[in-house]
Amino acid sequence: xxxxxxxxxxxxxxxxxxxxxxxxxxxxxxxxxxxxxxxxxxxxxxxxxxxxxxxxxxxxxxxxxxxxxxxxxxxxxxxxxxxxxxxxxxxxxxxxxxxxxxxxxxxxxxxxxxxxxxxxxxxxxxxxxxxxxxxxxxxxxxxxxxxxxxxxxxxxxxxxxx
Ligand SMILES: [Zn+2]
Ligand SMILES: [Zn+2]
Numbered sequence: 001x002x003x004x005x006x007x008x009x010x011x012x013x014x015x016x017x018x019x020x021x022x023x024x025x026x027x028x029x030x031x032x033x034x035x036x037x038x039x040x041x042x043x044x045x046x047x048x049x050x051x052x053x054x055x056x057x058x059x060x061x062x063x064x065x066x067x068x069x070x071x072x073x074x075x076x077x078x079x080x081x082x083x084x085x086x087x088x089x090x091x092x093x094x095x096x097x098x099x100x101x102x103x104x105x106x107x108x109x110x111x112x113x114x115x116x117x118x119x120x121x122x123x124x125x126x127x128x129x130x131x132x133x134x135x136x137x138x139x140x141x142x143x144x145x146x147x148x149x150x151x152x153x154x155x156x157x158x159x160x161x162x
Contacts, residue, residue: 054097
């Protein structure tokens with residue numbers, strides 16, 4: 001993610017080895033759930049992991065083919081939809097972008113801390129969803145997904161505290 005802000009975001013891009021490990025974990029999760037990590041799904045996930053932060057669907061379509069061919073948007077959207085159902089990817093409505101979830105936290109509720117200044121996106125585990133689920137269950141509602149998105153400033157972009 002590019003930004004004009006002079007601060008260094010806390011979240012960085014993973015190394016190739018880290019991406020490979022995360023892809024292996026993702027593939028294991030998908031096959032474990034009876035699904036298949038097809039080429040388009042794999043490619044979209046790889047792009048999201050490599051970005052190390054939120055990426056818009058348009059950018060995913062543009063970079064889907066390494067050789068500047070333009071991908072069919074439907075291919076990318078279908079892959080994104082599948083990856084969301086597996087919990088590997090979350091859509092961040094406030095920034096209209098998609099982000100790969102940390103493999104070590106897959107399956108547990110996450111909250112995303114978005115920085116208004118540098119655009120950094122940090123994933124933390126969300127402690128509050130248990131009571132939300134209980135309250136929803138009481139109304140007969142079954143929550144499938146909860147995405148918590150917080151807006152504010154990351155540690156690097158906050159003004160110096162005295
Ligand atoms: Zn920031
Ligand atoms: Zn900043």
